[in-house]
Ligand SMILES: NC(=O)C1=CN([C@@H]2O[C@H](COP(=O)(O)OP(=O)(O)OC[C@H]3O[C@@H](n4cnc5c(N)ncnc54)[C@H](OP(=O)(O)O)[C@@H]3O)[C@@H](O)[C@H]2O)C=CC1
């Protein structure tokens with residue numbers, strides 16, 4: 001029997017869920033549950049009859065979204081809306097992942113779930129519209145906004161930095177974007193706890209929550225820390241020069257402040273994530289082992 005059905009199979013979070021080794025948690029790839037095909041979603045729902053669904057499927061290419069808005073919106077807005085409709089029809093609660101990119105980053109302190117949203121790019125707008133689509137359709141839904149996910153499981157800022165260090169002595173990295181990096185396996189574990197809470201008979205606290213790693217940092221300092229850990233494991237290293245965001249133009253703007261306030265999540269679910277630096281140690285160690293394995 002499937003208790004938790006995760007949409008997504010090869011993505012970073014889907015792999016983190018699979019790595020938990022929970023017997024009644026099943027990750028469905030798009031061959032089985034395609035966000036662009038409502039019929040396949042319904043078939044997967046009928047077949048697995050899950051107690052709860054976690055949607056870890058999404059379009060996540062922040063810059064490419066600027067030139068591919070249609071597919072981005074289809075995956076991040078239309079698909080989640082269809083999924084939410086089915087969840088409602090079959091009486092299954094839905095946990096849907098979202099992002100710090102729903103904010104413009106101008107607030108000087110960490111963002112609360114109730115703060116005013118103002119996305120700055122196609123990806124962020126699609127995730128915000130996806131949140132609203134899910135909430136308007138699924139009575140029993142929980143939106144979990146996350147930030148800066150990393151792991152050894154897929155491409156992310158850590159893998160990018162280590163990859164660049166293979167060919168460069170020095171890397172320029174923005175030092176005015178601040179956030180809370182989030183270790184994917186720790187997040188997956190916390191989301192299972194949230195699922196369990198949502199499945200208790202008297203749970204009523206549906207809504208929007210924030211969940212990210214403990215501790216905040218800017219991207220350049222994070223890069224330096226990645227190389228500090230890498231150096232300890234004889235991995236690739238590079239000098240990091242901190243630069244302002246205006247000196248590193250990208251198709252999509254990222255919020256300068258991506259820090260999330262997690263106090264509601266701690267209060268309602270008694271869940272918080274450990275310091276993300278612990279996950280960084282593990283991530284870098286495993287990646288370097290993989291580099292060294294012929
Ligand atoms: N990465 C980050 O830094 C952050 C991510 N998030 C959010 O977390 C969630 C998970 O992100 P992450 O794991 O990093 O994303 P990835 O890009 O690693 O994975 C995306 C997933 O989407 C799935 N997918 C793509 N197309 C379809 C489709 N047509 N139908 C069903 N599934 C599809 C892929 O499925 P398949 O396995 O079949 O290929 C894959 O599992 C997303 O909602 C994202 O917005 C929030 C904040 C930060």
Ligand SMILES: Cc1cn([C@H]2C[C@H](O)[C@@H](COP(=O)(O)OP(=O)(O)O[C@H]3O[C@@H](C)C(=O)[C@@H](O)[C@H]3O)O2)c(=O)[nH]c1=O
Pocket residue numbers: 060061062098099100101146147148149156157160164171172173174177219248250254
């Ligand atoms: C590669 C590189 C990036 N940067 C900057 C660009 C950007 O502002 C920042 C992060 O770059 P990335 O493209 O790796 O990360 P990005 O894909 O923007 O990460 C985001 O992904 C989506 C899915 C989310 O939801 C967000 O929470 C966030 O994690 O670092 C540099 O300054 N120097 C560099 O050499």
